[in-house]
Amino acid sequence: MSASTAPSAIDRSDRPGHVGIILLVAGLLVGAAIALGFIANEWAQPLILGLLALLSVVGVFCLFAFAIGLIQFAGRSARNDLTKAIVDSAEDGIVVTEGENRIVYANEAYLAFAGARNASEIAPVERLFKGRAEVSEAIYRLATAARAGRRLSEEIRLEPALNERGAVGWYRVRVSPITRAGRPASLWSVTDVTPERERQENAFQELQHAIDYLDHAPAGFLSIDADSEVPYLNATLAGWLDYDLARFGSGGLQLEDIASPNAAALIQAIRGQPGDVRIEVLDVDLRRRNGQSLPVRLHHQVAFGQDGRAGASRTLVLNRAAGEAGADRHTDAEARFARFFHATPMAIATVDRHGAILRSNASFTRLMQGGAQPATIHEFVNGNGALAQAFEAALAGKGEIAPLDVALTGEDGRSARLYLSPVPASEDADGERAIVYALETTAERKLKDNMDQAGKMQAVGQLAGGIAHDFNNVLQVIINASEFLLASHKPTDPSFPDIMQIKQNAYRAASLVRQLLAFSRRQTLRPQVLALGDVLSDLSLMLKRVVADKIALDVRQGRDLWPVKADLGQLEQVVVNLAVNARDAMQSGGKLQVRTRNVAAAEVGELGHDGLPAADYVLLEVEDSGTGIPQEHLEKIFEPFFTTKEVGKGTGLGLSMVYGIVKQTGGFVFCDSVVGRGTNFRIFLPRYIPTEEDIAAEAAAKEAPKKTAADHTGAGVILLVEDEDAVRALNARMLVSRGYTVHEAASGVEALELFKQHEGKIDLVISDVVMPEMDGPTLLGELRKRNAATKVVFVSGYAEEAFRKNLPEGEDFHFLPKPFTMKQLVETVKAAMA
Numbered sequence: 001m002s003a004s005t006a007p008s009a010i011d012r013s014d015r016p017g018h019v020g021i022i023l024l025v026a027g028l029l030v031g032a033a034i035a036l037g038f039i040a041n042e043w044a045q046p047l048i049l050g051l052l053a054l055l056s057v058v059g060v061f062c063l064f065a066f067a068i069g070l071i072q073f074a075g076r077s078a079r080n081d082l083t084k085a086i087v088d089s090a091e092d093g094i095v096v097t098e099g100e101n102r103i104v105y106a107n108e109a110y111l112a113f114a115g116a117r118n119a120s121e122i123a124p125v126e127r128l129f130k131g132r133a134e135v136s137e138a139i140y141r142l143a144t145a146a147r148a149g150r151r152l153s154e155e156i157r158l159e160p161a162l163n164e165r166g167a168v169g170w171y172r173v174r175v176s177p178i179t180r181a182g183r184p185a186s187l188w189s190v191t192d193v194t195p196e197r198e199r200q201e202n203a204f205q206e207l208q209h210a211i212d213y214l215d216h217a218p219a220g221f222l223s224i225d226a227d228s229e230v231p232y233l234n235a236t237l238a239g240w241l242d243y244d245l246a247r248f249g250s251g252g253l254q255l256e257d258i259a260s261p262n263a264a265a266l267i268q269a270i271r272g273q274p275g276d277v278r279i280e281v282l283d284v285d286l287r288r289r290n291g292q293s294l295p296v297r298l299h300h301q302v303a304f305g306q307d308g309r310a311g312a313s314r315t316l317v318l319n320r321a322a323g324e325a326g327a328d329r330h331t332d333a334e335a336r337f338a339r340f341f342h343a344t345p346m347a348i349a350t351v352d353r354h355g356a357i358l359r360s361n362a363s364f365t366r367l368m369q370g371g372a373q374p375a376t377i378h379e380f381v382n383g384n385g386a387l388a389q390a391f392e393a394a395l396a397g398k399g400e401i402a403p404l405d406v407a408l409t410g411e412d413g414r415s416a417r418l419y420l421s422p423v424p425a426s427e428d429a430d431g432e433r434a435i436v437y438a439l440e441t442t443a444e445r446k447l448k449d450n451m452d453q454a455g456k457m458q459a460v461g462q463l464a465g466g467i468a469h470d471f472n473n474v475l476q477v478i479i480n481a482s483e484f485l486l487a488s489h490k491p492t493d494p495s496f497p498d499i500m501q502i503k504q505n506a507y508r509a510a511s512l513v514r515q516l517l518a519f520s521r522r523q524t525l526r527p528q529v530l531a532l533g534d535v536l537s538d539l540s541l542m543l544k545r546v547v548a549d550k551i552a553l554d555v556r557q558g559r560d561l562w563p564v565k566a567d568l569g570q571l572e573q574v575v576v577n578l579a580v581n582a583r584d585a586m587q588s589g590g591k592l593q594v595r596t597r598n599v600a601a602a603e604v605g606e607l608g609h610d611g612l613p614a615a616d617y618v619l620l621e622v623e624d625s626g627t628g629i630p631q632e633h634l635e636k637i638f639e640p641f642f643t644t645k646e647v648g649k650g651t652g653l654g655l656s657m658v659y660g661i662v663k664q665t666g667g668f669v670f671c672d673s674v675v676g677r678g679t680n681f682r683i684f685l686p687r688y689i690p691t692e693e694d695i696a697a698e699a700a701a702k703e704a705p706k707k708t709a710a711d712h713t714g715a716g717v718i719l720l721v722e723d724e725d726a727v728r729a730l731n732a733r734m735l736v737s738r739g740y741t742v743h744e745a746a747s748g749v750e751a752l753e754l755f756k757q758h759e760g761k762i763d764l765v766i767s768d769v770v771m772p773e774m775d776g777p778t779l780l781g782e783l784r785k786r787n788a789a790t791k792v793v794f795v796s797g798y799a800e801e802a803f804r805k806n807l808p809e810g811e812d813f814h815f816l817p818k819p820f821t822m823k824q825l826v827e828t829v830k831a832a833m834a
Contacts, residue, residue, distance in 0.1 A: 010105070090109055097185065110122075115163040125188045141154060170193045170194045219236065221233065221234040224312065242288050262285070263285055263362070267284075268365075269365040272302065273308070346439055351435075352432065380406075380409060381418075390418075394433070476727050477726045535568065536596065537557075546583065547583045552591045562618050579622065582622065596621070622680070625678040669681065669684075714829065716740055719762050720744050734822045765790060765793070767793070768795055796818060
């Protein structure tokens, strides 16, 4: 419809009438009535009555005109002709409704949409749009919003378009609440967006055509972002790799899914400056879904943002497999060499005369794990003085250059061995002046360090064990002598407290000796089958007393814990010692967590602890939130006498004792610590699975009769063998005081002579294990040759297992660890002679 024939906008809004004229007429009538009132004759009365009646009619008419809006006061109804002119000429259809779709205003654009020529033909929005179900649903939502006084916008597709303007029309319909003369109304707008939609559809079709061309191109296309995700690859490449394109577009693929480790390392190694656009040509192997390799050449373009972060790549992929289009014998040879070059475990790179890295293989790239690739070979190592000299020698063309053991840059303590080979000047067309070969030696160095540490620990353990053995003999004398003195002094004696103090400090010294023996794994253990959960439950009250009030203790038990076999007292000492260390690390308060759980053999490999064999374990964790242990101290914490505490506040034997007890039990202990965040000790105890012998022994122990009251007297002939004169004299005195006949020998050789002299009259041999000339196990062997039924008790400061391995299997003897009391000695003798 042309502008000349377009209908005018319909405005049913209130119109103010000409109130001035009506008031003027009313004034004239009132004036005439007053003038006639001064005429007092008969013919004037009808005129006055007529004027009054006319005034009444005018007044009623004015009231009615005001009520319907014909008359308004100018102050209450100011017209905005400019706004009305703008809305009347707007391209969007505008309509205002009140109540149940009563139209009070519609502009020319809306009349054109509706095809209306006058007010009687105009239709509200709800009746203007009719069509399929989705159209009705959209109109219903708009009408509901209008009744609720809410704003809403919908896009509606009509077939055909409004007023038959086309086969299809797209319209954006909006509704907004407004207030008119104090009454609610709705403002509707209808916008024809058909051209915009057509442009979008045309652009989409063009994009679909472009994607179709790209998907079926004879080359592969690929995009890789900075997080190694593959947001796009075309159908050609997906076909080569045997992947379904439906999986892509939502981060479903990672670079590691479609590339070999060498290829992934090379692609991820590309670095650039902010704003750079780097293009690298890489001959690598991609990986098909079935695991087979696909040799390709990548033209890999990466743009770097202003923050230096790599954007999504644009990568062209050329198939270099034999038999593919474009592949020839030369291409096959290049592909084979690229596979050989990147698959070799030796890292290879070529450098120019300044040391800048020109080319490198995947192994060289992986040497800098997770870090930025160095630009020069000199940035590759820490402390490159030796490397600089070797590099100068390579540039000078010298033949053999000794390999260099260097530390790689980074904070992970990795190392490598470098070999430099010069490139003749006649062959350096690309600027290559030297070839660098590298082998990572991190694992080898760590193994060597561990072996050195183990050797050092073993040497220290032997030293600690030797000191403990000699010290035990001294303590044995002190303890035995104090017992004799206590037996001859009454508690009221002034010397009694001093003697008791000597005995108590001797026991205290004996506990330090046990810690040394625990570290050297020569301590005597009394293993028994334990439920670790019950042990911690019984120990929790003690732990609460050990830790300060400002430290929260959290004990969490795993369900259905497997049994373990350990020495109860020593295991409790391990937990208490770790709790004390944790308390000292949390002077300002914190949290101490003790946790237990089962660790199956299949889970061991996931824990990341080197040297932990795959087996079933019960894990005991003691974790604190204290100050933590610096990394340089972690490797030394289990060494005896190593401590970070102040002088006089620790012996440095606590953690060495923990280490020794756990190791002697057959378990493993590891420590993880972060300075400022806390320390976590993880103890792995082997799961105990009873054998048939264990089950039989347990049944026999249940059927054994109950013990009667102990009798510390006895009779019999005892051969006492001890190289320490003081220890031997006191032990003999103890036995004689209990009724035994004792023959003393200072060595194994002397003991054999005495045994021959009293053959058939020796009921029991008590022998030290470590002696000059002939030790205890050798003496036992000689005694068995003379009398196979000889009963023997070994005494030693070392553990029973330390010398049992030197005895024939199944050898029967009793064992008494040093230092011991008179009561322990007599009980052992009676048990052996029984």
